[in-house]
Structures are given as structure tokens and as C-alpha cells.
Amino acid sequence: MGEDTATSSRRRPSTGPRGPRATFRQLLPYLFxxxxxxxxxxxxxxxxxxxxxxxxxxxxxxxxxxxxxxxxxxxxxxxxxxxxxxxxxxxxxxxxxxxxxxxxxxxxxxxxxxxxxxxxxxxxxxxxxxxxxxxxxxxxxxxxxxxxxxxxxxxxxxxxxxxxxxxxxxxxxxxxxxxxxxxxxxxxxxxxxxxxxxxxxxxxxxxxxxxxxxxxxxxxxxxxxxxxxxxxxxxxxxxxxxxxxxxxxxxxxxxxxxxxxxxxxxxxxxxxxxxxxxxxxxxxxxxxxxxxxxxxxxxxxxxxxxxxxxxxxxxxxxxxxxxxxxxxxVALPVESDHDAELSPAGRILPLDAAAATAPAATADARTPPPAIRFDRVSFTYRSAAPQRVDVRDLVRGAGRGARRDAEAAPAPVVETPVLHEVTFEVPRGSRVALVGPSGAGKSTILGLLERFYDPDHGSISLHGADLRTLDRRELRAQFGYVEQDAPVLAGSIRDNLRLAAPEASDGECERVLRAVNLGGLLDRTAATIPAALDAEVGERGIMLSGGEKQRL
CATH class of the missing domain: 1.20.1560.10 (ABC transporter type 1, transmembrane domain)
Structure with a gap:
């Protein structure tokens, strides 16, 4: 698969001020x-x-x-x-x-x-x-x-x-x-x-x-x-x-x-x-x-x-x-606002319906399409460049002027190309690992699968269905996603386990913990807390090791 891992930045001026000015008319809905x-x-x-x-x-x-x-x-x-x-x-x-x-x-x-x-x-x-x-x-x-x-x-x-x-x-x-x-x-x-x-x-x-x-x-x-x-x-x-x-x-x-x-x-x-x-x-x-x-x-x-x-x-x-x-x-669109417009089908479909209406991915129509397919996918990160002030200027007392100069300048937009014309397939029932140097786009591919972003060019399909035709909730329910830095929510072990499955019983929670080799965590907390699932994991999971965070 071809990837453009070289990071380049092209700056252009921001199209607007830092934020809109509110009017009294915009205040009225809060009162009414x-x-x-x-x-x-x-x-x-x-x-x-x-x-x-x-x-x-x-x-x-x-x-x-x-x-x-x-x-x-x-x-x-x-x-x-x-x-x-x-x-x-x-x-x-x-x-x-x-x-x-x-x-x-x-x-x-x-x-x-x-x-x-x-x-x-x-x-x-x-x-x-x-x-x-x-x-x-x-x-x-x-x-x-x-x-x-x-x-x-x-x-x-x-x-x-x-x-x-x-x-x-x-x-x-x-x-x-x-x-x-x-x-x-x-x-x-x-x-x-x-x-x-x-x-x-x-x-x-x-x-x-x-x-x-x-x-x-x-x-x-x-x-x-x-x-x-x-x-x-x-x-x-x-x-x-x-x-x-x-x-x-x-x-x-x-x-x-x-x-x-x-x-x-x-x-x-x-x-x-x-x-x-x-x-x-x-x-x-x-x-x-x-x-x-x-x-x-x-x-x-x-x-x-x-x-x-x-x-x-x-x-x-x-x-x-x-x-x-x-x-x-409040005026910003949520991620699903324009899904129907982006969908090739013109509307959002259930996964089964989308897969049934998708064209055959192989010469033999009886052969099921691959689980995942990337077809000539390109993607670029776009973000506003941060206003940077050197901490050394702050210590020397020159930070105020530096800050004013940074705020007076138009906010540029930085474009960072990550993927270019990427094509690959993941067959059903297979186990695939993405291997490459840091910044090559491995995490980006997973983010595109979860539709955290949409590709600039090309298409991505799941069981033959274009991701853009699928409801985001149903799509994300097909994946088990663990972030690279393994964030853990402050709260109990139970709170984290039930994040995506709020109806899960305590027995199910304990079984899944032992299935990912976290039985030792249960045994360790049970010695001090009657209900081991009530053990607090600390802010950002500080009470857990790095491996325990990822498995949890």
C-alpha cells in the first residue's frame, strides 16, 4: 500500500475571527x-x-x-x-x-x-x-x-x-x-x-x-x-x-x-x-x-x-x-449532520441493507466481499496552527508583547497529508497487523474505519458496504477500538467496562476481565474492597499499569 508519510505544511489565512459576536436576539431562546x-x-x-x-x-x-x-x-x-x-x-x-x-x-x-x-x-x-x-x-x-x-x-x-x-x-x-x-x-x-x-x-x-x-x-x-x-x-x-x-x-x-x-x-x-x-x-x-x-x-x-x-x-x-x-x-454541526448528503446512496442504511445493495467486489458474485476494503484512499489532517509563545520569553518578561503579536496575526491552517492512494483488503476471518514507522498512518487508518474522519478521496467499505452509507452507531458497534494511549475514564472498573455496554451484568464484567488476563486485577482489589468492580482506577487510570489500561 502506498503512503505519503512526509509531513508538509501549507498555511493560509483564517476566514474569520476567533468567535462570533452574540446579539440580544440570540439570548432570547435561553430566556423563552x-x-x-x-x-x-x-x-x-x-x-x-x-x-x-x-x-x-x-x-x-x-x-x-x-x-x-x-x-x-x-x-x-x-x-x-x-x-x-x-x-x-x-x-x-x-x-x-x-x-x-x-x-x-x-x-x-x-x-x-x-x-x-x-x-x-x-x-x-x-x-x-x-x-x-x-x-x-x-x-x-x-x-x-x-x-x-x-x-x-x-x-x-x-x-x-x-x-x-x-x-x-x-x-x-x-x-x-x-x-x-x-x-x-x-x-x-x-x-x-x-x-x-x-x-x-x-x-x-x-x-x-x-x-x-x-x-x-x-x-x-x-x-x-x-x-x-x-x-x-x-x-x-x-x-x-x-x-x-x-x-x-x-x-x-x-x-x-x-x-x-x-x-x-x-x-x-x-x-x-x-x-x-x-x-x-x-x-x-x-x-x-x-x-x-x-x-x-x-x-x-x-x-x-x-x-x-x-x-x-x-x-x-x-x-x-x-x-x-x-x-x-452551539452553531457548529455535529458529526452526523451531513451524513445523508455524504452517503453515495443518498440516505443512511442499516448494515445488512447496505451490504445487500452494494455491487459485487469480486469477479465471482458468489464470493463474499472482504471484511474491509480501502480503495485509493487519500487523507490530510487540517488544523488551526497554535499560537506559540516561547516560555523563555515569559520568564524574561517579554511574553505579553509576544502573546499580543501572536493573537494579532491571522490564524493559519496547517495541512498534513498522511495517506495517499492507499488500497488494500482485509479478508473475512483473517488477522492483520499494520506495521510501519511512526507517523506512517496506522492510527489514521483505524480512525477512518471508525469514521472519526472521512477520506478526502477514495472509498472504504465494510462487508461491501460503503462506510458513508452506514449509521455511525451501527458501524462503530462492529469494532473493538483501543486507543494508542489507552485512555481510562476516572471512576470504577465497572464504569469503564459498561461504557459501551451499560446493561452488562457484574458476572459478564468479571468474565470479560478474566478473558483478557485481568483476573489478577480483580483478585488484587478484592482483598481491600468487597466488590472488586467498585475499585477506583484514578484520574486517567493512574492506579493501573499501561498494559492493564489497554486491556481494560
Whole structure:
């Protein structure tokens, strides 16, 4: 069989940025999944706004009765009841919002997990494990802030805001115009600042992903790192990633911090203007003391939903920055999305049907086709070139500039041809070994059989059926696949044995272990654990030897 084992690289510029920018429309599906709960919380928010709007009116009535030396009767008790009811509603609403936020995070994590586990293998070749983990853990938590920091509360807040505006306008139009002008100016400033948060959050989350990837790489290779005396250099590299995440996080904090004083200044200036001008208008008899107090309470009620709106604007922009990274993965196709289009039959067939409809592979149609046939198969690995920064630059303190230069350059694509016009057959019932130097394509052939990849040219058949016509699950059920590095999942011996056969009994598990000469493993663990199959294998199977990992 002919193989091109020489590795060559041809670089070309990337066709797009590191990730798409999310829009508010893309955020809506995450919220609408919880529309029933959202509607109930919005109703509570509206009720809370109505209770709040009655408070200034009751306070004004109490002041007028006190000035007139009239009995308060029911009015004082009504004010106390309204305040208590409003507080209880707000507390219950806060709990529901927190719970709803956790639901949104859970739904987004489920969506990401369901996508990541079924991505094409080529995506895992070019993406770092730590970055994918960071998207599930860190990025999704930012979606919670959309609900817990004011977005839903703005529904009732809008009613409270409009009601307060009307109340202020009715009491004193002049005071209202001055107050509204100050707050409108503050709102323009806040919206402008918030627009700068989204790209900074996206960059900050990317740095968190870089940090997670660096830590994952170091921990996964900790024995090699220790043996090579490279722990200090790895520490420097990881600390650099942590500093980059910190630096971008500070940028987000700096922009967010500007929103707080703007809101505070707007509130203080509005209050001072109302007190100064309002006191003058009380002195001139334009309004009464009760009306001024009522106006001030309405002012606070107008500012409170504005604060919620400012927080919601900031939270939404932060969430959209993280959502861009989430959507980058969610938008990717899973490996089976285009199987029907790739199939020569135009559809996916069961193995028996595909084999029955396949043309005869030999001159004698009565002779069954070979178990496996490669016909002029060529394949090339394609991956994004990693951004490389020399660890020595990090130690010398030049890593930050080197990192910026690497990120500014377009991400190239590296093409590595592995197989070229490969043709061979494996007869039924035979035992065949692939022998060749490292990098010759032996593992690639097995990966093509499992359809982790599809060939660039040529065809591969199983019992005469083209692999592309077969359902991937049924195809993979025909093979027993053991990776070269023999990965073992953290958990028990039973967990690993049942990975592909979840219904297997303990007796079947023990029989298959002894069949592959792992009876000694059972006997060794049975001495310390009553159920030997419950023995933990450790992270990446560290409790097992290399041979035991492969056989398990």
C-alpha cells in the first residue's frame, strides 16, 4: 500500500475571527425556555410596582392629616400593610429570579454538553480541552446575571417608572422637567459605557479559557513535567495566563465601575435640585409640604428602576460577551449532520441493507466481499496552527508583547497529508497487523474505519458496504477500538467496562476481565474492597499499569 508519510505544511489565512459576536436576539431562546416562570415573576414585579406606587400617596395623605390635626384612622395601618406586602413580594421575587437564573445556566450547559460530545473529532484536534471546559463552567454562569441583575425586574420597574413620572408630572411639572433632564443625560452616558463592556468580557472569557487550558495541560502531564525539571517554567507560563485573565478582568471592572458613580451623581443632583427648588416653591405657596414629600418619594421610585435598568444593560452586555463564545460551539454541526448528503446512496442504511445493495467486489458474485476494503484512499489532517509563545520569553518578561503579536496575526491552517492512494483488503476471518514507522498512518487508518474522519478521496467499505452509507452507531458497534494511549475514564472498573455496554451484568464484567488476563486485577482489589468492580482506577487510570489500561 502506498503512503505519503512526509509531513508538509501549507498555511493560509483564517476566514474569520476567533468567535462570533452574540446579539440580544440570540439570548432570547435561553430566556423563552423559561417563559412560564418568567411570566409569573413578571406578574409579581407588576404587583410589587403597584404596591410601591400607593406608598407616596398614603404618605402624602398621612402628612396632610397630621397638619390638619385629623385622625389617621385606617391610613397609617394601610401604609404599614403596603410596605410589608411590598417587602415580602420583593423577597419572594428575588428567590424566584435566583432559581430561574440557575435554570438558564443548567439549560445552557446541557445544550453545550450535548453539542460538544457529538462534535466532529477534527474540532477536538484544533481546540484545547481547557477552553471547552471553561465555556461550560465560566461562560455559562454569566447568563445568570441577565436574570438576577434587573432584566426581568425592569418589567415591573417600567410600570413603576411610568407611574412615578405621571405622579411627579401631576404634582409639579417644573420640578419634573428638571429632574427628567438630569436623569436622561445620565442614561445616555450609561448606555455609551455599557456598549464597551461586551467586547471586553469576550476577551476576558477567552483569557479564562486560555488559563484553564494551560492548567489542564500541566496537570495532565505533571509526571513528565516533574521528571524534566520543568515545573518552574510551567508555573511561569500558567501565571502569565492568570495575569492576562486578571488584566482583562480589570478592564471590565473599570468600565463597570464608571456606571456606578454616574448613577449616584444623577440621583444626588436630582435630589438636591428637588430639595432646593422644591423648598423655594413650598415657600412661595406653589406646592404644599405634603406634595413635596410625595414628589421626593416618587423621585426615589423613579430612580430605583433606573438603577435596575442600568444594571440590566451592564449584565446583558456581559452576558452577550460570554454568549458569543457559547454560540460559537452551539452553531457548529455535529458529526452526523451531513451524513445523508455524504452517503453515495443518498440516505443512511442499516448494515445488512447496505451490504445487500452494494455491487459485487469480486469477479465471482458468489464470493463474499472482504471484511474491509480501502480503495485509493487519500487523507490530510487540517488544523488551526497554535499560537506559540516561547516560555523563555515569559520568564524574561517579554511574553505579553509576544502573546499580543501572536493573537494579532491571522490564524493559519496547517495541512498534513498522511495517506495517499492507499488500497488494500482485509479478508473475512483473517488477522492483520499494520506495521510501519511512526507517523506512517496506522492510527489514521483505524480512525477512518471508525469514521472519526472521512477520506478526502477514495472509498472504504465494510462487508461491501460503503462506510458513508452506514449509521455511525451501527458501524462503530462492529469494532473493538483501543486507543494508542489507552485512555481510562476516572471512576470504577465497572464504569469503564459498561461504557459501551451499560446493561452488562457484574458476572459478564468479571468474565470479560478474566478473558483478557485481568483476573489478577480483580483478585488484587478484592482483598481491600468487597466488590472488586467498585475499585477506583484514578484520574486517567493512574492506579493501573499501561498494559492493564489497554486491556481494560
Amino acid at each position: 425556555e423559561q417563559r412560564g416562570h418568567l411570566a409569573f415573576i413578571a406578574l409579581l414585579s407588576v404587583l410589587g410596582a403597584l404596591f410601591s406606587l400607593t406608598q407616596p400617596l398614603l404618605v402624602g395623605g398621612v402628612i396632610e392629616r397630621v397638619q390638619q390635626a385629623a385622625p389617621l384612622d385606617w391610613m397609617l395601618w394601610a401604609l404599614v400593610g403596603v410596605v410589608l406586602a411590598s417587602a415580602l413580594l420583593n423577597g419572594y421575587q428575588h428567590y424566584l429570579l435566583q432559581r430561574l437564573g440557575e435554570r438558564v445556566v443548567l439549560a445552557s450547559r446541557r445544550r453545550l454538553i450535548a453539542k460538544i460530545l457529538f462534535l466532529p473529532i477534527s474540532e477536538f484536534d484544533r481546540r484545547r480541552t481547557g477552553d471547552l471546559v471553561s465555556r461550560i463552567g465560566s461562560d455559562t454562569t454569566l447568563l445568570r446575571a441577565v436574570l438576577t441583575q434587573g432584566l426581568v425586574e425592569t418589567i415591573g420597574g417600567a410600570l413603576l417608572f411610568i407611574g412615578a413620572l405621571i405622579g411627579m408630572l401631576v404634582i409639579d411639572p417644573l420640578l419634573f422637567l428638571i429632574t427628567f433632564g438630569i436623569i436622561a443625560l445620565a442614561l445616555v452616558v450609561v448606555v455609551g459605557l455599557s456598549a464597551r463592556i461586551r467586547p471586553e468580557v469576550a476577551r476576558a472569557q477567552e483569557k479564562v479559557g486560555d488559563l484553564a487550558a494551560a492548567v489542564d495541560r500541566a496537570i495532565g502531564s505533571i509526571r513528565t513535567i516533574r521528571a524534566a525539571g520543568a515545573a518552574e517554567r510551567q508555573q511561569a507560563a500558567i501565571e502569565h495566563e492568570a495575569e492576562e485573565a486578571y488584566r482583562h478582568g480589570i478592564r471590565v471592572a473599570r468600565i463597570s465601575a464608571l456606571i456606578v458613580p454616574v448613577s449616584f451623581i444623577a440621583m444626588q443632583v436630582s435630589l438636591l435640585a428637588v430639595l432646593g427648588l422644591g423648598g423655594y416653591r413650598v415657600a412661595t405657596g406653589s406646592i404644599t409640604v405634603a406634595q413635596l414629600v410625595t414628589f421626593i418619594i416618587f423621585l426615589f421610585m423613579m430612580i430605583m428602576p433606573l438603577g435596575q435598568a442600568f444594571g440590566a444593560i451592564s449584565a446583558v452586555n456581559q452576558a452577550l460577551g460570554a454568549l458569543g463564545r457559547i454560540q460559537e460551539i
